[in-house]
Amino acid sequence: MQTxxxxxxxxxxxxxxxxxxxxxxxxxxxxxxxSLGFGFGPIFQKAGGGNYIQFLAPGIIAMGILFTAVFSGIxxxxxxxxxxxxxxxxxxxxxxxxxxxRTLGGATVALLQGLIVFIITLVAxxxxxxxxxxxxxxxxxxxxxxxxxxxxxxxxxxxxDMQGFQLIMNFVVMPTFFLSGALFPLGxxxxxxxxxxxxxxxxxxxDGLRExxxxxAHFSMSIDLVILSLSxxxxxxxxxxxxxxxxx
Amino acid sequence: MNKIIETNSLTKTFDKTTAVNxxxxxxxxxxxxxxxxxxxxxxxxxxxxxxxxxxxxxGSIRINGFDAINDKDAVRRSFGIVFQDxxxxxxxxxxxxxxxxxxxxxxxxxxxRRRIDEMLRFVELYDRKDELxxxxxxxxKRRLEIARGLIHHPxxxxxxxxxxxxxPQTRNxxxxxxxKLNKEEGMTVFFTTHxxxxxxxxxxxxxxxxxxxxxAEGTTASLLQTTGKDSxxxxxxxxxxxxxxxxxxxxxxxxxxxxxxxxx
Numbered sequence: 001m002q003t004x005x006x007x008x009x010x011x012x013x014x015x016x017x018x019x020x021x022x023x024x025x026x027x028x029x030x031x032x033x034x035s036l037g038f039g040f041g042p043i044f045q046k047a048g049g050g051n052y053i054q055f056l057a058p059g060i061i062a063m064g065i066l067f068t069a070v071f072s073g074i075x076x077x078x079x080x081x082x083x084x085x086x087x088x089x090x091x092x093x094x095x096x097x098x099x100x101x102r103t104l105g106g107a108t109v110a111l112l113q114g115l116i117v118f119i120i121t122l123v124a125x126x127x128x129x130x131x132x133x134x135x136x137x138x139x140x141x142x143x144x145x146x147x148x149x150x151x152x153x154x155x156x157x158x159x160x161d162m163q164g165f166q167l168i169m170n171f172v173v174m175p176t177f178f179l180s181g182a183l184f185p186l187g188x189x190x191x192x193x194x195x196x197x198x199x200x201x202x203x204x205x206x207d208g209l210r211e212x213x214x215x216x217a218h219f220s221m222s223i224d225l226v227i228l229s230l231s232x233x234x235x236x237x238x239x240x241x242x243x244x245x246x247x248x
Numbered sequence: 249m250n251k252i253i254e255t256n257s258l259t260k261t262f263d264k265t266t267a268v269n270x271x272x273x274x275x276x277x278x279x280x281x282x283x284x285x286x287x288x289x290x291x292x293x294x295x296x297x298x299x300x301x302x303x304x305x306x307g308s309i310r311i312n313g314f315d316a317i318n319d320k321d322a323v324r325r326s327f328g329i330v331f332q333d334x335x336x337x338x339x340x341x342x343x344x345x346x347x348x349x350x351x352x353x354x355x356x357x358x359x360x361r362r363r364i365d366e367m368l369r370f371v372e373l374y375d376r377k378d379e380l381x382x383x384x385x386x387x388x389k390r391r392l393e394i395a396r397g398l399i400h401h402p403x404x405x406x407x408x409x410x411x412x413x414x415x416p417q418t419r420n421x422x423x424x425x426x427x428k429l430n431k432e433e434g435m436t437v438f439f440t441t442h443x444x445x446x447x448x449x450x451x452x453x454x455x456x457x458x459x460x461x462x463x464a465e466g467t468t469a470s471l472l473q474t475t476g477k478d479s480x481x482x483x484x485x486x487x488x489x490x491x492x493x494x495x496x497x498x499x500x501x502x503x504x505x506x507x508x509x510x511x512x
Contacts, residue, residue, distance in 0.1 A: 018339070083334055083336075084336070090301060
């Protein structure tokens with residue numbers, strides 16, 4: 001327990017100490033929120049979709065969590081290259097403990113980042129429909145954070161250096177975001193796109209957040225929660241397996 | 249004498265290359281031994297196997313009486329290690345790095361805090377314990393790594409090229425610490441180095457490894473006698489040849505790295 005705690009604490013300390021990283025990773029969600037939110041707002045309104053900022057904000061919060069989480073997981077590559085991973089691998093602790101501690105730490109960091117984005121959306125004019133649902137929104141946000149940190153860890157276990165990082169960002173993480181329904185409603189899409197969204201765990205995360213924050217869902221809260229929980233559990237298992245196989 | 253490190257027919261093969269080929273040796277408690285060899289000779293692979301980072305292809309290892317393959321955690325508690333490359337967390341303070349180590353090794357809090365203080369004083373970094381490691385010089389980082397490796401009261405200290413890249417002043421300083429540790433705490437020290445004079449001065453026994461096998465072992469005096477040379481460096485060169493290994497090992501390493509960008 002103490003081992004997991006200290007691994008978690010390390011991630012939190014590193015996060016809080018790197019102000020440029022905190023601010024830097026707010027840039028993208030902020031840009032999306034302002035340019036898309038205000039840019040497409042009038043059209044969205046005319047097309048009968050209502051207030052676009054209301055619709056977009058949960059998607060942007062998910063985005064903030066997604067990118068921070070993947071990056072936190074992938075950070076293991078730095079630890080591999082800068083040697084710190086060895087320090088944990090020669091210690092009398094199990095690989096699973098290392099993986100769990102790191103993933104919890106990374107997910108907490110991503111969740112904090114999501115909270116900051118949430119506050120920014122409030123400034124931009126977003127108003128959650130009901131405050132009672134905020135704990136549910138937090139739970140969904142935590143699941144998104146866990147899923148994608150575990151995803152990052154799994155990827156980092158397969159890669160030896162940051163060269164593959166761009167590949168993963170452009171061919172996996174970006175499509176995951178753009179095809180999740182974070183930016184547009186999933187209803188009435190071409191069937192192929194709809195199918196892709198159905199296979200995308202983030203789609204359930206965004207949908208769950210939207211349900212909790214503005215009470216509008218494409219799937220339903222129970223489906224979102226079940227699918228997110230199951231896929232997170234599955235990915236944690238895969239991540240642990242891959243992490244256990246790291247050799248240096 | 250109690251044998252603190254014992255290997256038997258230790259072998260490691262990667263794909264088709266044999267990095268370590270059937271080596272057997274033992275180290276007594278309280279000894280300082282040097283493991284010398286040209287680049288690519290198998291030194292680091294051997295250390296990785298001794299420290300449970302790499303499973304051997306064949307053979308056995310016992311550290312402090314524990315089996316390094318089946319009883320990993322007992323072995324891990326028995327040794328401290330300073331890796332060839334720095335392995336501190338730069339974003340944490342000196343104290344936090346040691347605290348992290350103490351916690352993951354399960355050292356109880358009271359003993360941990362006392363030991364951290366003691367070790368920080370030992371390597372003369374106590375005054376800077378709350379500074380971030382990224383502001384430390386190379387020599388200070390090395391000293392901190394030595395302190396860290398000792399937090400959990402290990403029986404053996406492994407040092408993989410502990411002084412590479414350091415200036416002579418810092419090197420001397422670090423060796424003073426290591427010798428003091430050996431004298432005062434009876435710590436067994438197993439180190440690799442490319443500086444022959446370090447082995448000559450500090451080691452009670454020397455192993456010379458080349459192409460994955462131990463080609464000579466003994467005290468410096470006995471190695472000088474068998475080779476008929478007047479310095480360990482000359483003896484080393486006569487045993488391992490003058491051919492430069494770096495090129496070959498370097499390109500192989502390079503290829504391995506490229507291939508393993510996608511390992512599976």
